[in-house]
Each structure stands twice: as C-alpha cells, then as structure tokens.
Amino acid sequence: MGNKQTIFTDEQLDAYQDCTFFTRKEILRLHGRYHELAPHLVPMDYTNDPDCKLPLALIVNMPELKENPFRNRIVESFSEDGMGNLSFNEFVDMFSVLSETAPRELKAIYAFKIYDFNVDNYLCKEDLEKTLNRLTKEELTPEEVDLVCEKTIEEADLDGDNKLSFADFENMISRAPDFLSTFHIRI
Amino acid sequence: QSYFLFLRFLVVLNFVSFLLIAAFVIIPSIVFRSVGSNLANSTGNEFSKLHFNMSWEFCHLDLHLYPPPIHSMGTAARVAVATGGSAVGNYSMIVFTGWDFGCLGDRATRLKQKNIHYRLQVDLEEESRNKRAAALTLCQKIVLYSLRIFMGFVAFGLIIGAFYGIFEATNFSQKMSEEQGILGLIIEYLPSIVITAGNFMVPLLCDQIALVERYSPSTTIIVALLRAVFLRLVSLGVILFTLWSQITCEGNTSSGDCELCQYSHRVYPCWETRVGQEMYKLTLFDFLINIAVLVLVEFPLMCLYCVFVCVRMLWLGRQEFVVPSNVLGLVYGQTVVWTGALFCPLLPLINTIKFFILFYSKKITLFNNCRPALKTFRSTTSTFFFLVVLLFGWGLATRSVSPCPHRIHPSMGCGPFRFFPTMWSIVPTSFYNLSKTTQEFLFFIGSQAFSIPLFALSCVVMCYFIALASVYGKSVALLRAQLKLVSCWH
Numbered sequence: 001m002g003n004k005q006t007i008f009t010d011e012q013l014d015a016y017q018d019c020t021f022f023t024r025k026e027i028l029r030l031h032g033r034y035h036e037l038a039p040h041l042v043p044m045d046y047t048n049d050p051d052c053k054l055p056l057a058l059i060v061n062m063p064e065l066k067e068n069p070f071r072n073r074i075v076e077s078f079s080e081d082g083m084g085n086l087s088f089n090e091f092v093d094m095f096s097v098l099s100e101t102a103p104r105e106l107k108a109i110y111a112f113k114i115y116d117f118n119v120d121n122y123l124c125k126e127d128l129e130k131t132l133n134r135l136t137k138e139e140l141t142p143e144e145v146d147l148v149c150e151k152t153i154e155e156a157d158l159d160g161d162n163k164l165s166f167a168d169f170e171n172m173i174s175r176a177p178d179f180l181s182t183f184h185i186r187i
Numbered sequence: 188q189s190y191f192l193f194l195r196f197l198v199v200l201n202f203v204s205f206l207l208i209a210a211f212v213i214i215p216s217i218v219f220r221s222v223g224s225n226l227a228n229s230t231g232n233e234f235s236k237l238h239f240n241m242s243w244e245f246c247h248l249d250l251h252l253y254p255p256p257i258h259s260m261g262t263a264a265r266v267a268v269a270t271g272g273s274a275v276g277n278y279s280m281i282v283f284t285g286w287d288f289g290c291l292g293d294r295a296t297r298l299k300q301k302n303i304h305y306r307l308q309v310d311l312e313e314e315s316r317n318k319r320a321a322a323l324t325l326c327q328k329i330v331l332y333s334l335r336i337f338m339g340f341v342a343f344g345l346i347i348g349a350f351y352g353i354f355e356a357t358n359f360s361q362k363m364s365e366e367q368g369i370l371g372l373i374i375e376y377l378p379s380i381v382i383t384a385g386n387f388m389v390p391l392l393c394d395q396i397a398l399v400e401r402y403s404p405s406t407t408i409i410v411a412l413l414r415a416v417f418l419r420l421v422s423l424g425v426i427l428f429t430l431w432s433q434i435t436c437e438g439n440t441s442s443g444d445c446e447l448c449q450y451s452h453r454v455y456p457c458w459e460t461r462v463g464q465e466m467y468k469l470t471l472f473d474f475l476i477n478i479a480v481l482v483l484v485e486f487p488l489m490c491l492y493c494v495f496v497c498v499r500m501l502w503l504g505r506q507e508f509v510v511p512s513n514v515l516g517l518v519y520g521q522t523v524v525w526t527g528a529l530f531c532p533l534l535p536l537i538n539t540i541k542f543f544i545l546f547y548s549k550k551i552t553l554f555n556n557c558r559p560a561l562k563t564f565r566s567t568t569s570t571f572f573f574l575v576v577l578l579f580g581w582g583l584a585t586r587s588v589s590p591c592p593h594r595i596h597p598s599m600g601c602g603p604f605r606f607f608p609t610m611w612s613i614v615p616t617s618f619y620n621l622s623k624t625t626q627e628f629l630f631f632i633g634s635q636a637f638s639i640p641l642f643a644l645s646c647v648v649m650c651y652f653i654a655l656a657s658v659y660g661k662s663v664a665l666l667r668a669q670l671k672l673v674s675c676w677h
Contacts, residue, residue: 019352069286070286085672115283132282135285137304139304155278155279169283
C-alpha cells in the first residue's frame with residue numbers, strides 16, 4: 001500500500017497495536033480525532049513522543065461523550081492525574097477499553113472505577129446515589145433513591161460491609177448478560 | 188429490535204422453504220405441463236413415475252423445516268439458563284448495566300433515562316404490592332381469589348364464544364360459496380373477518396377483565412399473553428376442524444355424501460385446493476388488515492399530532508409499538524402458512540413477500556409515528572419466548588395436517604395424488620420402484636437387527652448427557668455456596 005505516514009514510527013504503531021485492541025488504521029484515525037479537538041495544541045508529528053495533554057473540558061465535548069451522564073467520570077478514570085487531562089496514550093486506552101473487543105474483566109475494572117465517585121476503591125451508598133441520579137436525571141424521589149441503593153447493596157454485597165468492593169462488583173457483573181454490549185462506545 | 192430480528196428470521200425461513208418446494212415441485216410441474224401434451228401417449232408411464240416422486244417430496248418437505256429454529260432456540264435457552272435466575276440482582280443489574288454507553292443524541296439519552304426510571308419504578312411498585320398483598324386479611328384474600336377464578340371463567344367463555352363465531356362463519360361461508368359479486372367476496376372472506384374481529388375485541392375485553400383481577404403487573408402481562416396466544420392459534424385450529432368435518436362428513440366416511448369416495452365429493456370435488464384457498468385467504472386478509480391499519484389509523488394520527496399542537500395534550504398520545512401482540516401476529520401468519528403449504532405450494536413465497544413488505548412498513552411506521560412503549564420487553568428471554576410460541580404454532584400445524592396423508596382420501600378430480608387411496612401410499616409405491624440394493628439397505632435399516640441397537644445406543648447417549656448436565660448443575664450450585672461462604676468469613 002505504501003502509504004507513507006509520518007505521525008508515528010513503525011515501532012510506535014506496533015506498540016499501540018499490541019497494547020490496545022485497535023488496528024493501525026484505527027489508531028491513525030484516533031489520532032486525527034485527538035488532533036481536531038485542539039489543532040493548535042496537538043502536534044501532527046508524534047515520532048518523538050511529545051508531552052501533550054488535553055484538558056477535560058475539550059474531551060467531554062466529543063459527540064460520543066457529550067450526552068453521556070458519566071462523561072466526566074469516564075475521562076477522569078483514564079487520566080493519570082485523576083483530573084481528566086488525557087495524553088494521547090490515555091485517550092487511546094480509554095476508547096480501547098470501551099471498544100467491542102475488550103474483554104469483560106478489563107471492562108469491569110474500569111466500570112468499577114467510573115462508578116466510584118469518591119475514589120476510595122469501594123462503591124458506597126453515596127456513590128450509588130450519585131450513579132442513580134445521573135441515570136434517571138434526578139426524577140426519582142429521595143425515598144426511592146434510598147430504597148434502590150439499599151436493595152442494590154443488599155443484592156450485590158457478599159462480605160457484609162455495606163459497600164461494594166471490586167470482588168462484589170465483578171461477581172455481579174459476571175451474571176449480567178447485557179454488560180458487554182452496553183459498556184461499549186463506538187468511535 | 189428483537190421483533191425485527193425475529194421477523195427477519197421468519198422471512199429467511201419462508202424463503203428457504205419456498206426455494207426447496209420450488210426446486211422439487213413447481214419447476215418439474217411446469218416443465219411437464221408444457222411438454223406433457225406431446226408425451227402423453229408414449230411416455231405416460233415415465234411421466235407418472237416422475238410425478239409420483241415429485242408428489243412424495245412435496246408431501247414431506249414442509250414438515251421438516253424446523254431444525255434451524257430448534258437450533259436457535261437451543262442457543263437462546265442456553266443463554267437464558269447460563270445467566271441463572273434473572274430475579275437475583277434485579278436492581279443492581281439495572282443500576283450498573285442499564286445505561287447503554289453507546290447512546291448518542293439528546294433524544295435517545297432522554298428516552299433511555301425515562302426507560303430506566305420506569306423500570307425502577309415498576310420494581311419498586313412490585314415490592315410495595317407484595318408487602319400489601321402479604322398484609323391482607325383472610326376474608327379479603329378469599330374474596331380476591333374467588334373474583335380471580337370467576338374472571339378467569341369469563342375470559343375463557345369469551346374465547347370460546349369467539350371460537351363458536353368462527354365455526355359458524357366458516358360453515359356459512361362454505362355453504363354459500365356460490366354467491367357472486369361483492370356479497371360473494373364478503374362471504375368468502377367471512378372467516379378471516381371474524382378471526383380478525385375476534386383478535387381485536389377479545390384482548391381488549393381481557394384487558395378490562397385484568398383490571399378487575401388485580402394481579403401483579405408482570406403476572407398480568409404473562410396472563411394476557413397466554414390468552415392471546417391461545418386465542419389466535421386455537422382459532423386457526425377451529426377453522427381446520429370445521430373444514431375437516433365438512434369434508435369428511437364429521438368423520439363418518441360411510442354416511443350419505445361420503446360413501447362413494449370417502450369424502451364429500453359433491454360439495455368438494457377438489458378439497459385440497461379448497462383448504463389451500465382458505466389458508467391463502469387468511470394470509471392475504473391478514474396482510475391487508477395490517478397495511479390498512481398502518482395507513483388508515485397510524486398515519487392520520489401522526490399527521491394530526493404534527494399539525495395540531497393541542498392534540499399533544501390529549502390522552503391518546505402517540506401510538507405505541509407493542510412488541511408482544513405484533514410478534515403474535517407474525518407467529519399466527521407463519522402457522523397459517525405451514526398449514527397451507529401442503530395444499531398450496533406458492534404460499535411460502537407469498538408469505539416471504541408479505542413479511543418483506545411488512546418489515547419495511549413497520550420500520551417506517553416505528554420511526555415516524557410511534558414512541559417506544561414504556562413497558563420494555565426483556566430482550567434476553569424474549570427471543571426464547573418467541574421461538575417457543577413459534578414451536579407451538581408449528582406443532583399445531585403439524586397436528587392438523589398430519590392426519591391428511593394417512594386418513595383422508597385425496598380428491599379424485601385434481602392434485603398429484605389422485606390415483607392413490609391415501610397420500611401416504613405413495614411412499615410404499617415409490618419405495619418399490621427403487622433399485623433392489625437400495626430396497627434391501629432400507630429394509631435392513633428398518634429391521635429389528637438395526638433399529639434395536641440404534642435405540643439402545645441413543646438411550647445410552649441421552650443418559651450420558653443427562654448425567655453430565657446434572658453434574659454441571661450441582662457443581663455450579665456448590666461453587667456458588669462456596670463463594671458465599673468464603674466471602675462471609677472475611
């Protein structure tokens with residue numbers, strides 16, 4: 001095909017292909033998307049690994065994420081500093097985990113991170129309340145929210161500490177047939 | 188979405204069955220008809236031989252078209268079983284896996300949010316219902332249960348009434364089949380009209396009855412669905428029974444009209460064609476009604492909705508796309524086709540075209556006119572349920588049609604079987620026409636020396652699989668208990 005592209009070296013593309021679930025073409029396309037978010041900030045030439053991070057506000061404006069009630073949490077979970085500033089590597093990682101071919105275990109890990117609002121490695125009642133409010137756009141009454149959160153913890157909590165650890169979450173996810181198809185963003 | 192997948196599956200099924208029937212039956216028949224006049228004298232023998240083979244294929248093809256559905260049903264059942272009882276983890280499922288991350292667009296997200304909101308509300312309401320039901324006094328319980336039994340009888344009576352109406356209509360239509368003109372047309376289509384009217388009225392009345400019965404919402408849906416399935420499929424059975432009783436003088440083949448040829452030859456010189464015609468009429472009428480409803484009811488409502496803003500406030504709202512009743516319509520159409528395929532070989536083709544057109548018109552109407560029903564039908568178990576209902580329809584079709592090859596005498600006037608006492612007798616005849624070695628081979632397979640070991644072997648294989656299944660089930664239960672135990676110790 002002889003399509004000489006100078007954005008990445010061959011080794012970089014190979015590395016991306018190994019670490020993520022994308023093909024070369026998709027990685028180049030992702031770079032195009034990343035670049036168009038901030039054309040003056042993102043260099044076209046990535047061969048010498050520039051240190052460039054895009055802020056949260058730019059990324060959540062992407063059409064794929066704009067309407068998602070969890071967009072802030074998604075971007076924050078994949079950023080190293082926890083504030084939502086994504087480098088290109090983290091950007092690719094994010095969409096790779098959310099792609100069709102990512103395995104269930106990996107998706108469960110990141111789903112747990114996304115729903116864990118206070119980042120304490122447990123899904124406590126406040127995390128569930130926030131999740132629920134975002135799911136239903138705050139249309140449930142506070143009593144109903146309370147009831148649903150209690151029922152959820154009751155159903156999934158196996159070690160009896162009134163909050164969901166990752167093991168509880170993963171156990172519950174393994175019984176959900178729809179999880180793989182719903183936890184999926186096409187880009 | 189599951190509805191459209193199911194529809195697509197049925198279209199493929201019909202098309203394949205039509206191709207098979209066409210390959211074995213229609214093309215030879217057309218070929219022979221065109222050259223038949225020349226060869227009538229000299230090759231009469233060969234012509235009839237080929238005719239016999241063709242008739243044999245014709246007879247058995249339609250009944251063997253079920254392996255693909257059974258296979259997909261097996262897959263769906265496996266998924267449903269592997270994910271265990273869906274009652275466990277209901278709330279946590281909705282909370283953590285309810286949101287589709289691929290949802291794009293403002294309208295879709297708002298819809299999804301309303302959907303989740305509704306599902307949670309339904310579950311919460313069911314909880315409070317259960318609490319209230321447990322708190323009823325004994326007297327109230329007795330009243331409630333007797334009311335439910337009474338209403339059950341009322342619903343059953345309504346359905347039986349509908350059946351009686353269909354019976355009378357079919358009899359009337361068959362008696363008055365000599366009429367011409369518009370009146371004749373109406374009389375011909377009378378059974379279809381009565382069935383459609385029944386399918387429309389009875390579920391409405393059953394809905395009102397359900398309000399009195401006060402079951403929990405999920406039970407109400409299941410009961411309504413079962414009643415609708417019963418109504419549709421058994422009404423088809425009623426038509427077939429009526430036709431059969433008229434053709435064979437109510438089974439008494441030595442009385443009056445039926446004495447000469449064991450079927451009522453004066454009224455039905457060509458009874459297979461008649462039965463095929465009835466099935467064809469049913470299919471056609473069903474299709475016309477569907478299109479008519481789409482065009483005459485939903486389209487004007489949509490226009491009204493757009494033009495008059497105040498109509499938005501009306502309780503009518505936009506049309507909802509109710510999945511279960513639409514699926515039932517599909518299953519009903521498919522059962523009619525299966526019943527008629529033996530008598531009317533073009534029926535699968537007609538049905539393919541009909542479903543094809545229906546697919547696109549329903550798609551158009553869905554996206555433009557209707558808002559999605561708030562009461563979502565669970566898609567993981569729904570495929571399995573659709574296939575079960577389809578299987579039931581197939582069973583009914585087979586049960587109704589299978590006496591024909593054996594007992595009823597084929598009509599003397601027409602059809603490929605006219606030289607035989609029964610349709611089934613073509614099988615032994617063709618069999619003896621095969622070569623000697625083939626005959627011996629087939630005899631051997633049918634003989635006891637082969638079949639008894641085969642039977643024993645299949646019993647052993649079945650026992651092995653049952654044992655394997657029970658072992659897996661036990662180990663799953665054991666692992667689950669262990670998991671609970673291990674986590675409790677922490």
